[in-house]
Amino acid sequence: MEPEYAIIGGGIVGLAIAWGLLKRGRRVIVIDGSDGSFRASRGNFGLVWVQSKGLNRPEYARWSQKSVALWRGFSDELQANTGQDLALQQNGGYWFFSSEQEMEATVEKYDALKARLGGNYPFDVLDRVQLRKEEPEIGRKIAGAILHHQDGHANPLKLLQALAQDVRRLGGRVLNGKTVQSVRQNGHFRIECEDGTVVEAAKTVLSAGLGAAHLGPQMGFKAPIRPQRGQVLITEKLPRIINRPSLVARQVAEGGVQIGATNEEVGFDDGVTTAGIAGLARAAIDAYPILGRAQLVRSWGALRILTPDGFPIYQQSDHMPGAFLVTCHSAVTLAAVHALLLPDWLEGTEKAPDLEVFSEARFGRA
Amino acid sequence: MKRDLAVRRLDEPGRPVVVRLDGRDLELCDGGNLAAELLAAGIEPFRRTPVSGAPRNPFCMMGACFDCLVEIDGVTRQACMTEVAAGMTISRPGAVSETKND
Amino acid sequence: MIEADLVVIGAGPAGMSAARQAVEAGLSVVLLDEQKRAGGQIYRNVAHVSPARADILGPDVARGGQLVAAIQHPRITHIAGASVWQIEGGTRVAYCVNGVAAVASGKRLLIATGAIERPMPVPGWTLPGVMNAGAAQILVKQSGMVLENAVLAGCGPLLYLVAAQMCRAGSPPLALVETQSTADLLSALRHWPGALRGWRHLVKGLGLLAEIRKAGVKRYSGASAIAVDGADHAEAIRFTVRGRQHCLSCETVLLHHGVVPNTQTARSIGVPHEWQARQRAFVPTRDEWGRTPQNGVFIAGDGAGIGGALAAELAGAISALQIAGDLDALTPAQRDAAARPLRRALRGELALRPFLDRAYPPYQGALSPADETVVCRCEEVTAGEIRKFAKLGCLGPNQAKAFGRQGMGPCQGRYCGLTVTELLAAENGQSPDVTGYYRIRPPIKPVTLGELASMPATGWQPNGKQENDREN
Numbered sequence: 001m002e003p004e005y006a007i008i009g010g011g012i013v014g015l016a017i018a019w020g021l022l023k024r025g026r027r028v029i030v031i032d033g034s035d036g037s038f039r040a041s042r043g044n045f046g047l048v049w050v051q052s053k054g055l056n057r058p059e060y061a062r063w064s065q066k067s068v069a070l071w072r073g074f075s076d077e078l079q080a081n082t083g084q085d086l087a088l089q090q091n092g093g094y095w096f097f098s099s100e101q102e103m104e105a106t107v108e109k110y111d112a113l114k115a116r117l118g119g120n121y122p123f124d125v126l127d128r129v130q131l132r133k134e135e136p137e138i139g140r141k142i143a144g145a146i147l148h149h150q151d152g153h154a155n156p157l158k159l160l161q162a163l164a165q166d167v168r169r170l171g172g173r174v175l176n177g178k179t180v181q182s183v184r185q186n187g188h189f190r191i192e193c194e195d196g197t198v199v200e201a202a203k204t205v206l207s208a209g210l211g212a213a214h215l216g217p218q219m220g221f222k223a224p225i226r227p228q229r230g231q232v233l234i235t236e237k238l239p240r241i242i243n244r245p246s247l248v249a250r251q252v253a254e255g256g257v258q259i260g261a262t263n264e265e266v267g268f269d270d271g272v273t274t275a276g277i278a279g280l281a282r283a284a285i286d287a288y289p290i291l292g293r294a295q296l297v298r299s300w301g302a303l304r305i306l307t308p309d310g311f312p313i314y315q316q317s318d319h320m321p322g323a324f325l326v327t328c329h330s331a332v333t334l335a336a337v338h339a340l341l342l343p344d345w346l347e348g349t350e351k352a353p354d355l356e357v358f359s360e361a362r363f364g365r366a
Numbered sequence: 367m368k369r370d371l372a373v374r375r376l377d378e379p380g381r382p383v384v385v386r387l388d389g390r391d392l393e394l395c396d397g398g399n400l401a402a403e404l405l406a407a408g409i410e411p412f413r414r415t416p417v418s419g420a421p422r423n424p425f426c427m428m429g430a431c432f433d434c435l436v437e438i439d440g441v442t443r444q445a446c447m448t449e450v451a452a453g454m455t456i457s458r459p460g461a462v463s464e465t466k467n468d
Numbered sequence: 469m470i471e472a473d474l475v476v477i478g479a480g481p482a483g484m485s486a487a488r489q490a491v492e493a494g495l496s497v498v499l500l501d502e503q504k505r506a507g508g509q510i511y512r513n514v515a516h517v518s519p520a521r522a523d524i525l526g527p528d529v530a531r532g533g534q535l536v537a538a539i540q541h542p543r544i545t546h547i548a549g550a551s552v553w554q555i556e557g558g559t560r561v562a563y564c565v566n567g568v569a570a571v572a573s574g575k576r577l578l579i580a581t582g583a584i585e586r587p588m589p590v591p592g593w594t595l596p597g598v599m600n601a602g603a604a605q606i607l608v609k610q611s612g613m614v615l616e617n618a619v620l621a622g623c624g625p626l627l628y629l630v631a632a633q634m635c636r637a638g639s640p641p642l643a644l645v646e647t648q649s650t651a652d653l654l655s656a657l658r659h660w661p662g663a664l665r666g667w668r669h670l671v672k673g674l675g676l677l678a679e680i681r682k683a684g685v686k687r688y689s690g691a692s693a694i695a696v697d698g699a700d701h702a703e704a705i706r707f708t709v710r711g712r713q714h715c716l717s718c719e720t721v722l723l724h725h726g727v728v729p730n731t732q733t734a735r736s737i738g739v740p741h742e743w744q745a746r747q748r749a750f751v752p753t754r755d756e757w758g759r760t761p762q763n764g765v766f767i768a769g770d771g772a773g774i775g776g777a778l779a780a781e782l783a784g785a786i787s788a789l790q791i792a793g794d795l796d797a798l799t800p801a802q803r804d805a806a807a808r809p810l811r812r813a814l815r816g817e818l819a820l821r822p823f824l825d826r827a828y829p830p831y832q833g834a835l836s837p838a839d840e841t842v843v844c845r846c847e848e849v850t851a852g853e854i855r856k857f858a859k860l861g862c863l864g865p866n867q868a869k870a871f872g873r874q875g876m877g878p879c880q881g882r883y884c885g886l887t888v889t890e891l892l893a894a895e896n897g898q899s900p901d902v903t904g905y906y907r908i909r910p911p912i913k914p915v916t917l918g919e920l921a922s923m924p925a926t927g928w929q930p931n932g933k934q935e936n937d938r939e940n
Contacts, residue, residue: 157873433845
């Protein structure tokens with residue numbers, strides 16, 4: 001029988017959506033790229049994060065919060081089904097500041113957002129002394145931090161593996177090593193790959209990360225996405241130094257400290273630079289001086305998928321009804337809503353979340 | 367744990383100097399290859415793996431396998447790429463303590 | 469920052485020879501050497517070898533001494549103890565000496581980082597007491613120490629060389645457990661023309677075998693199902709020969725089944741590699757001068773393809789001649805005239821390889837280890853787990869790495885990369901070329917964050933750019 005959904009792109013976004021659809025009994029096939037493809041799902045920072053998002057777009061803050069609230073249940077279910085420990089920790093996360101003025105400016109923005117969210121934005125402002133109690137290894141250059149209690153982190157690689165396993169267990173078909181060349185609609189969708197593979201399905205979801213820039217226009221989307229590089233470091237395994245994650249550093253369950261990240265507009269270049277990693281090292285040592293003695297084991301560049309305003313795109317194609325575009329740069333945070341709520345939007349049920357604010361209409365007419 | 371490793375010196379050992387290993391004094395040959403000298407002194411294991419606590423000793427002796435990692439003056443280093451120097455402080459964080467990290 | 473015409477990474481025969489040839493053509497050279505003394509692996513510590521130890525090591529070592537002497541030259545800056553961790557823009561090399569980060573920049577770069585032993589995963593190979601055969605040799609060369617009562621297992625000329633050296637040192641191995649069969653040797657005979665051309669090496673090899681026989685070392689051949697037993701240390705080695713199981717009590721096991729190019733540095737800058745079926749390894753893409761597709765980057769020596777010390781020396785010189793030509797220190801005619809005898813000699817040196825590669829193929833049991841065998845030593849991932857990742861859609865090692873962490877440890881895949889590629893290739897029914905290899909990233913060797921931070925600032929600052937800060 002023909003699949004009901006063909007999901008183009010088997011990263012965290014595509015697999016989470018596939019998983020959600022499969023749990024509702026839909027027939028799903030996932031078409032995934034090759035070993036060397038750019039894969040933000042393999043290079044990210046693993047944050048399950050609320051703070052600083054949607055400061056001028058409360059809908060995005062709410063969408064992130066919704067996902068964060070559902071993450072524990074989502075993770076528990078994946079863990080029970082696959083035996084993979086996603087190492088979810090939701091004990092809060094920091095934003096560090098090197099001056100009190102900067103911190104005050106951000107607190108103002110958070111207060112404003114909090115009001116628009118009806119008070120649901122639990123954060124504390126920690127001065128130097130209070131921060132040192134929470135993070136004994138914090139450096140003197142850090143003047144203070146905002147601790148947001150809805151922040152956390154997980155193991156994004158385990159998330160990917162658990163999804164890959166469970167999608168198959170639920171009866172999803174996954175084709176690996178494919179490069180989609182064309183998508184046509186004639187009643188149903190006909191997806192042709194470079195190697196001659198043809199997939200036909202009633203509906204299709206484009207969740208191919210940077211691949212959407214090339215495939216999207218074919219399918220009637222604007223897909224105004226661009227790559228932005230983040231260089232990341234990971235150290236040797238260390239005894240526990242860092243209690244809560246921040247964008248500067250987090251300590252993963254296995255013991256290594258992950259340090260991030262740059263924001264560079266360098267096109268499709270996922271390399272690392274001496275200047276980049278040296279700068280990251282300096283920032284990490286400023287935050288946690290004891291890291292000066294830690295050995296760097298690996299560095300990498302990962303390409304974020306960015307829209308002009310940084311918000312996700314959820315759009316059904318006007319030209320090809322039944323084709324959907326899903327793209328974001330916080331796939332780990334949003335994995336829970338992508339798995340649990342987005343299928344309602346795809347199916348058009350009455351429980352469908354209102355995602356109009358994330359449609360392509362905001363980019364104006366082509 | 368000290369073991370009589372079947373290692374035999376072909377030359378006269380060099381000038382002995384005192385280093386600290388896990389808080390105790392140990393005599394090793396000055397300027398010698400640290401991994402070789404520790405092997406000759408019967409020191410084993412060099413470390414325990416972070417994943418399962420399995421014992422490890424040097425494997426390749428040329429800086430490629432990283433099984434000879436020890437902490438020298440607070441920094442993780444490959445013993446096979448290090449020379450013995452008087453007063454160096456060596457510790458084997460995994461090997462000596464039984465408690466795993468975190 | 470140190471600048472020179474040519475930056476060479478590696479002070480083994482290829483690197484030393486290239487450096488000398490380059491200065492003879494009038495160029496300046498920076499020679500970055502991670503060891504404290506020049507010589508690489510094969511000529512480890514050669515300048516400080518006592519006569520007694522030279523007897524044990526054999527006459528070939530003398531050649532190394534000459535090369536080391538030859539790099540004492542005013543235009544060669546030999547930086548010892550230099551751990552290279554990143555290369556940028558093709559020829560700008562970041563390294564660390566004594567905890568201080570520095571940069572060496574050249575118009576050309578020669579990567580001469582040589583070979584490593586092919587990983588030989590067998591059950592129990594991670595136990596203390598199990599080492600590479602090359603490690604035993606390094607102990608002799610560098611530290612004047614010999615391992616007693618060892619069992620050597622695997623195949624290849626290095627196994628015989630190490631065994632013979634141990635005999636000369638008065639500590640003959642307990643046994644040689646060899647994995648090649650008579651059929652392998654017979655099959656190799658079809659390469660007899662090359663074998664004859666390399667007769668000097670053959671004669672040396674036969675000499676080694678005679679020494680080993682004279683010392684009464686027990687030899688087994690055609691061995692399979694090799695495993696090392698022991699709780700916290702090697703206690704015995706088990707193997708099967710002609711259907712019969714053997715078990716030898718021993719506390720030291722030395723493994724070896726060939727050497728392969730060490731591709732870390734070349735891969736880290738994106739030099740493409742091809743699978744070479746005869747050597748059963750990846751080799752970098754390069755032309756007959758050692759020039760790679762990466763701008764300004766050359767590779768010579770065992771790192772470009774296994775050929776041995778003398779071949780490496782010749783290849784290093786040939787690359788240096790082309791580099792001198794690139795930089796207009798030699799005319800094409802001068803370059804070709806100098807290269808001609810070197811190429812002839814190189815062909816002679818490489819003539820024996822097809823015979824050797826066929827006579828001593830890698831041990832199949834280690835190319836396709838049993839499920840419970842640890843394949844990634846750093847993260848303790850087994851062959852069985854890797855086979856499972858293939859079933860989860862992992863066509864290549866980078867997807868598999870994301871699932872199992874193999875290749876993420878400190879050795880960054882040096883001792884599991886080839887095994888993982890072969891396992892995935894076999895499970896997916898694809899060639900190793902199609903399957904690919906780990907993506908190698910800096911640091912090529914570990915560097916502390918403090919050492920990294922000590923790099924001179926070049927203008928980039930992480931300014932606390934926030935997620936979605938363009939929203940504001």
